[in-house]
Every structure is written in structure tokens, then in C-alpha cells.
Amino acid sequence: MEYIKNIREKCPLIHFITNYVTVNDVANAALAIGASPIMTDEILDAPDMQNICNALVINTGTLNENTVASMIASGKRANELGHVVVLDPCGAGATPYRNKVIKKLMDEVKFDCIKGNISEIKALANVSSKTKGVDASEADKVTKDNLSDVFAFAKKLSNAYGAVIAITGAIDVIVYGNIAYTTDNGCKEMRAITGTGCMTAGVIAASIVANPLDKLKAVTAAIVGVGLAGEMALSYAKGTGTLHIGLIDELSNLDDLKLEAGAKIEKFEI
């Protein structure tokens, strides 16, 4: 179990096409976990950036027509090169435009992992060409009572796209093939700082690059790691400002010992 050590040794170079709201945190979180971030979204520049990178993270938080074209072209280039590609469908379901863009991304780019909160993942399933929507009976919040429904839904999506599906929330659900992990790390206060989800996507990409033999565990380790960093920061934070900074501190100090000691994971065959 050397997920974090492997990231720090490999130092994956990750290309982000991500929203401008949380981009600084995304870069600092990537650095804190031992990766190296680079950002570009110009179509004349972005696809070429894959030539020197190990991974691509696409986040749909603040889209525009220029960056969408760069997302598609960079995603295709990353696929050609066999690079790790992560989709964070930030804001999926909020507008028709976002849904259209996300559908296009999922149709044209192959992702190793798709990570979002339950509403985003459900929205994404609804616009999917390869799945047939989401049952209305699936409540938005993941609870112990509806876990099996969420597993079934995530498994269908995972199989359709060949991607690890990570649904973040009070209980995180990570599904790939016939296995699901749930994790109970993190704290509700993290929702009061912007960008924890966006940062997680970068840590996931770094973790898959550095731990390629088991994508599911690599994604789970990343989500647990960010959650644990938040828990540790919460223990001394004086508000959401210091929670935010403490989260970066704790990510920069994270190691596999802490990860193993703090992880609250359950495994399910589905």
C-alpha cells in the first residue's frame, strides 16, 4: 500500500483544463500530493501539451466554446497516447449547454475515471448515449439504505464507459467492474469551501498514473486521502478560511501510514 509514496516518486505531470474558480487550489493540491500541474486551454496549445504529460483532467465548471474544443482535442490526443484521463462533470445538469458538452465529451473521449457528486453523475447518466437514464426512484442523497440502488446505477455507467465511477458525498461510492468501495472519510464542512471536488479530480489522476495496476484502488486512495486531509484540517481550523489552507497543508504532509490508519473503507461485490 504505497499509493502516496508512488505519487511522490513518479511526480506525474498533469494537464488540467479546469474551471477558473478553483484552478489555483487544483494546482496547489496537485503539488501538495507530489504531482506537477500544468494548465492550458488554447486549442493551438493544449493538445500538444499532452506530449509531455502523463494525464489530463477535464473539469466542466466554467466552460466556453474555445475551451470545449480544446477539451475534446486534448482528450483525443491523451487517448491516442494512452494517458490517464479524468472527467469532473462539474455542474452537470445545471444547464442544457453543460449537458450537451458533457455528452459530447463522453461520446468522443475515453475516460479512466468519472468523478462527481450524485446529482452530477445522475445528470450525466441522463444525457448519456450509452445508458438509458436514471430511475426517478434513486434519491439524490446516497444513504446506507439506497446503497444497492446506487451501486447498480454506477455499475451500469461504469460498464457502459469502461471508467471508474466515483460518486462523492457524505458517503463516497467508487465502482469499477464488480467491485464497489464506500468511504466514510471527509467532513461536511468541506462543502463550505469551493474546489474540494476539483482538487480531488487532480489527486485521482495523479494516483492512477502512479498506481496503474489497480485503478479502482488508486481512485479510492485519492478520495480517502483528500477526505482525511480535510478531517485533519478540521480538527484545528477556525473557520472555512483556515480549513481551506489546512487542507492543503495536510495533503502536503500526507503519507501511506496516515492513509492506512485513517481510511474508513468498505468493500462490496456487486
Added chain:
Amino acid sequence: MEYIKNIREKCPLIHFITNYVTVNDVANAALAIGASPIMTDEILDAPDMQNICNALVINTGTLNENTVASMIASGKRANELGHVVVLDPCGAGATPYRNKVIKKLMDEVKFDCIKGNISEIKALANVSSKTKGVDASEADKVTKDNLSDVFAFAKKLSNAYGAVIAITGAIDVIVYGNIAYTTDNGCKEMRAITGTGCMTAGVIAASIVANPLDKLKAVTAAIVGVGLAGEMALSYAKGTGTLHIGLIDELSNLDDLKLEAGAKIEKFEI
């Protein structure tokens, strides 16, 4: 007096088209006060975002032709839907382009509140189609000696646009109809961190959404709240970095008791 409680209970969803310099702070300040921020400036996406939001904040700090079109279209959509709309004419007066954009915004969109420092508000009055410029005698700095001039100027602007006019500075002046409030909260050190004004605009929007019956008091409470948060953070800050983070901490801990205890407000009939 439950301004802050009302924000935290209502949790207004606020759409920001704001500058990329301070956008992360704007989002975190909105979250800290209990609102929920969402950012988009693509013309194909932004107007639709109003359908799920309660308010729109337009900040002119970093303009470009694409986002200006989105500002206008989103502003009109917000007006149609009866949403709260706040203008922060960041950098008004600095360039002809900014002045042209701000004039266009004021001509085509109806604002509930226009907030800026005295130079920005004066510049805005100068480009206004509905007012006849600013008297040269109005000194740039608001002092106890020129308050009545500032009141008269702000009242004219408020009446012309039907908006609360908020002039921030060492003394803040907030004017609507025949009433002016001055507030003496905040500290000069806040000028040494970027984005306090931009954050304030978001807190204002949240406050108007959650306290719709008295816009003037809602705006005043927001300005006092941010000022108080800065004062409290200053008491332990070790420089402008910790002042910045402390400001977010204190916003996240703010409640109506603190607001009432710390507010330094004067009321004037004008």
C-alpha cells in the same frame, strides 16, 4: 434583525460573472456567509443559469467581448425572472472600454444595487445616460465634511436607476430613496488584499435575496458584515496573507449577534 440567519437558511444560489483575479475568494466568501455560488460566462450557458439561481452579480474587473455579451444577456434574463442583480463596476473610469461597457450595462440591465468605491461610482455617474456627471467639487475621498455632497450625488444616481447605491471606503455610504446609512466598519488594511470589494458584492446579493423587504438595510448589513469580519481578522493577522484567510474564517463564523454588537452605523434622512 436576522440578516445573516436568513442568508444561512435561504442559502441563495448566486450566479457570478466576475473577474478572474478574485473569483476564488468571491466563491469562498459566498459559501462562508451561507450562500451558494456558481460561475459561468459563456453566452450559450450563462443566461440559462439564471433559471436555477436567485441572483446575478456582475463585476467588470476583467472584461472581454465574450463575457460582456453574457453579462448583458444574463442581466436581461435575471430581470425577466425578477432576480436580484448587483453591479460592481470594478475599475470604472480606468479606460474608455470599461466606461462604454458599464454604460451599456446600466442602460440595458436593471440593478438592485450598484456598489463601488467613490472613484468608480463617480466614473459611472459620468458615463451615465441618466445623470449629468459629477460636480468637480466632490472630492474623491468621502469625509465627514463632504458627506452631504456625497449623499446628494448618490441620491440622484439612486433615483435615476432605482438602485441602492453603495459607496465603499473608510466611511461607507449606502443610499436608497430618502435614506442614507453610513458605516464605519472595516479597516484600512483590507485595501492591501485584493478582492474585498468583489466579495462584498456577493454578500450583498445574498443579503438582498434573503432579506427582500428592506433592500437598503440588507445592503448595509452585508457591508457591515464584511467590514466586521475584516476588523476581527485584523486583531490576530500577522500580515496580509493571514488577514485574507482570517476574513473568510470570520465571515464563516459571523452571526446576527456579532453584527449587532459590532455595527457602527449612522442613519440620515436626505
Added chain:
Amino acid sequence: MEYIKNIREKCPLIHFITNYVTVNDVANAALAIGASPIMTDEILDAPDMQNICNALVINTGTLNENTVASMIASGKRANELGHVVVLDPCGAGATPYRNKVIKKLMDEVKFDCIKGNISEIKALANVSSKTKGVDASEADKVTKDNLSDVFAFAKKLSNAYGAVIAITGAIDVIVYGNIAYTTDNGCKEMRAITGTGCMTAGVIAASIVANPLDKLKAVTAAIVGVGLAGEMALSYAKGTGTLHIGLIDELSNLDDLKLEAGAKIEKFEI
């Protein structure tokens, strides 16, 4: 030796066309050192902004076709007005597009200072129209053993472009005319936070505006100042989050006494 005092007294107004990853830190660092930052990259707005500014900083970290046009036009306008212009060729060498843009910038705009890490400066020399590439023997890392090679290379570039060449790293090298300074301030942990280089470019611009009689010393003071701020912050930082915030704190508290006491500078005739 009143480099910092001069900045705080002059309060240079600096126009940045810089990447959106670190733009908030760049603004806060400029404010912390006593300058006043303003950002705009719209072609209809940016060149005019020079009319009220003292300096322009161009950073190529996140380019797009629109901002590149604004960089060129604003650079030319700054040159016409005799303003200080600093180039931070962030990411030079990473892609053909970046190299093309940087070549164009160097061909069409006159810079007072070009600052980058050794890889960026070497990449920039390779695309230069005025120099003939970089010897392969120049190792990427600046060490005590290859200093004379680095001096010779930087001197050639400095003479070709009439600019102070600042190469940042474990050992910083600053070259202009026949003089080189090396500085040994800063700490390796600063590489684990994004934006220290971008912030340094702004501090350099502020320092040249406020200390125009000796550009080489002005640049050196700026680089030492940021390095010192990082060293001081490291002494109490608990991770990369608090290092980041501490760096801004220490910049805001920096004065010439601290600068003189902490500077580790060597001078060379080359």
C-alpha cells in the same frame, strides 16, 4: 539601500497580463510589497490601461489567441510610453505554440527584464531570433561548477535584448551588462506552491519602477525579497498551505533592514 521603501512610497501601478492559475497570488504579492495591481487582457481595453500604469508584466502561463494579441499591443504601448516591461516566459519550451508566442513577444516588445527558470530561459534562447541557441553542454541545473557557462549564456541573451536576465532556481543568477549577481535566498519548499515565480515577476516590475537608476540591483533586490519572505515563512509553516499564506504575510512585512540582513548575494564581473 531603500529598495522596498521606494516601492511602498511610489506605489507603482502595474498592469498584468498573466496566467489565470496564479493571478490572485500575483495581485496579493504586488499589494503586499506596496504596489497596486490591475489586470486586463481584452484587446479593446488592455493597451489603453498602460495610459494610467507604470509598468506591464507579461506571463505566458496560460495563453490564448486573444490574450496574445493584447500582450503584443500592450507591450508596444508600454514601450512607447517608456514604461517598465517584464517578461515571465512561463512554460517556455513546453509546446511549439508557446515558443512561437514567446519569439513573437521578444521580437516585437522591448523588455527591461526577462525572468524564468533555467529551462525556460534556455528554451527562450533557442527560439530567439537574436541568439544562436544554447550549447547542449549547459546542464539544466545551475550549480557552482557551471556558473561561468550560465553567466556567458545569460550575458549573450542580455546583450541581444538589452534586458536584465534573471534565472531563478536554487541559485538565482541575475545578469546585465558585465555584471552578474547570484543569490542564495529562498528555499526548495517554495517550488511546492504554485505562483512564486509569477509573483516574483510583479515584485521585479515594482522594484524597477521604484528604483530606476540601477535595474540590475532593483531586480536582484526583488528576487532576494521574495526568497527571504519564503525562508521566513518556512520557519513556521506547517505545510505548503501555510507556507503560501506565510509568504504573503512576510512580503507584506518586508523592509530594507530585513532585506540587507538576510540577503545572500555574490557579485561577479563577467
